[in-house]
Amino acid sequence: MTSTHTRPRLGFLGVGWIGRQRLDAIWQSSVAEVAAIADPAVDDALESLDDLFAADVDGIVIATPSGLHAEQALAALDHGVPVFCQKPLALNAPDARRVVDAARAADRLVGVDFCYRQTEAAQRVKEAVASGSLGDVFAADLVFHNAYGPDKPWFSDPALAGGGCVADLGIHLVDLALWTLGLPQVRTVTARLHGEPLEDYAAVQLELETGTVLRLTCSWWLHAGRDCVLEATFYGTHGGASIRNVNGSFVDFVAERLDGTNTEMLAGPPDDWSGRAVIEWAQRLADGARFDPAAEEYVEVHRVLDLIYGGAR
Ligand SMILES: NC(=O)c1ccc[n+]([C@@H]2O[C@H](COP(=O)([O-])OP(=O)(O)OC[C@H]3O[C@@H](n4cnc5c(N)ncnc54)[C@H](O)[C@@H]3O)[C@@H](O)[C@H]2O)c1
Incomplete structure (x- = not known):
């Protein structure tokens, strides 16, 4: 160099x-x-x-x-x-x-x-969590469905794809959840994977050292009724904050602050984040x-993915 x-x-x-x-x-x-x-x-x-x-x-x-x-x-x-x-x-x-x-x-x-960390929506939600304004964040629900599914032949080769929808999409959810919450330790992982040899649907629960419970679901080819569903909602004792895609888009996201039955928009398209x-x-x-020692975060994401697969790969 x-x-x-x-x-x-x-x-x-x-x-x-x-x-x-x-x-x-x-x-x-x-x-x-x-x-x-x-x-x-x-x-x-x-x-x-x-x-x-x-x-x-x-x-x-x-x-x-x-x-x-x-x-x-x-x-x-x-x-x-x-x-x-x-x-x-x-x-x-x-x-x-x-x-x-x-x-x-x-x-x-x-x-x-x-x-997805770089979307304005994710940045606003992370700020809301970090500010403490949500109170104690005790739960989060994260969803990533790609109803198209992958269209390259290598995605069906386990040696090249390394897994199904968890390796492709769930990895973003694990990263987004841990990054938003300030990199807490994951204590337990339970997972149900559907589809052989590569999973095309996964339902996962992560319990953090803080007691927070994260529920993650992801899929390929689900009858989702739209191209994509991508959502990450964090629920605290004083309020919630959510990222979700708009109209099935892979690129347009809103961030919302949730208070009881009220919703306030924090960010929305356009946002040239990719x-x-x-x-x-x-x-x-x-x-x-x-x-940069922050690269350790990548290893932690893979440790969680290994626990999700539980030796199934
Ligand atoms: N960050 C994201 O959100 C995101 C989105 C899409 C894809 N990806 C990742 O990006 C990667 C590529 O996905 P894609 O959809 O672009 O696939 P792709 O099949 O469109 O592109 C892969 C390219 O790599 C080339 N290639 C294969 N072997 C090579 C080698 N030894 N040396 C150099 N080039 C080689 C292929 O010819 C092809 O052009 C995957 O790992 C996928 O998970 C990440």
């Missing part, structure tokens, strides 16, 4: 559906340079991660099928190259631990695209950021 560039030179590994969006976000932001692209399925792109190393990039944005993430991230960090990775960072907590340990050893930034996490990571890279 060179340090002479004013803007980091980024390499993009995998530019399918989401990789292309993140590349466009960086391109439009001007925070970093799109220095090289590697994707064997894309004309005029480089072939491999080694080609990106040869292009002397300052950071790598990984958006390949999920089962490739951990080894690709490890290879980059072993080369001293910072990483921004699509979720999931790994297919299990021990592999997520290896990646975070490698980032710490190399003293390099590692980021994961938990993009590239914010990668732009923030690239900006931190440009500012010279090194390893």
Whole structure:
């Protein structure tokens, strides 16, 4: 990695559906340079991660099928190259631990695209919880149904997908819940998974050390009556706060403050949030950021996912 560039030179590994969006976000932001692209399925792109190393990039944005993430991230960090990775960072907590340990050893930034954190709606709800105005948050209900379901063949290959709707969608709910609540410890996990070999419906209950009970449900191909249902509602002794998508949209969200039978809107569309996490990571890279111990949060999310699967993967 060179340090002479004013803007980091980024390499993009995998530019399918989401990789292309993140590349466009960086391109439009001007925070970093799109220095090289590697994707064997894309004309005029480089072939491999080694080609990106040869292009002397300052950071790598990984958006390949999920089962490739951990080894690709490890290879980059072993080369001293910072990483921004699509979720999931790994297919299990021990592999997520290896990646975070490698980032710490190399003293390099590692980021994961938990993009819903960056919505204005999620930010407002987190603020409401952190301010204490909800009182003691004793319960939360989180839902993520993708009625389309995944449309790529690799999603049905356990080695590449690493799981079904929990690995794909439930991971966002676990992250959103723990991040909103200030990263409490999870004490117990019970889960019911439906569908073989990869679950297409999951109902999960998490009990936190604080006594708070979280109920999570997620699915692929549910008869949800709309493309998407994404909601996260936090109930406190003095009030509630909720994020929910609008009209089945994957991109439009509102945040609401709930008081008894009354609802007050805290945030709503439009909100151009989808590239914010990668732009923030690239900006931190440009500012010279090194390893951030907050990456431990990623390992905790995977520990909870492992408990949800309970050895079923
Ligand atoms: N943050 C989010 O909310 C979010 C949303 C969608 C997808 N994702 C994640 O992003 C990842 C990609 O999903 P997608 O829907 O874009 O998939 P996709 O199939 O559209 O794209 C994957 C791309 O990776 C390329 N690829 C495969 N092997 C490669 C390799 N060894 N080196 C370089 N490129 C390689 C493929 O050719 C393809 O273009 C998945 O892990 C998925 O879970 C995250």
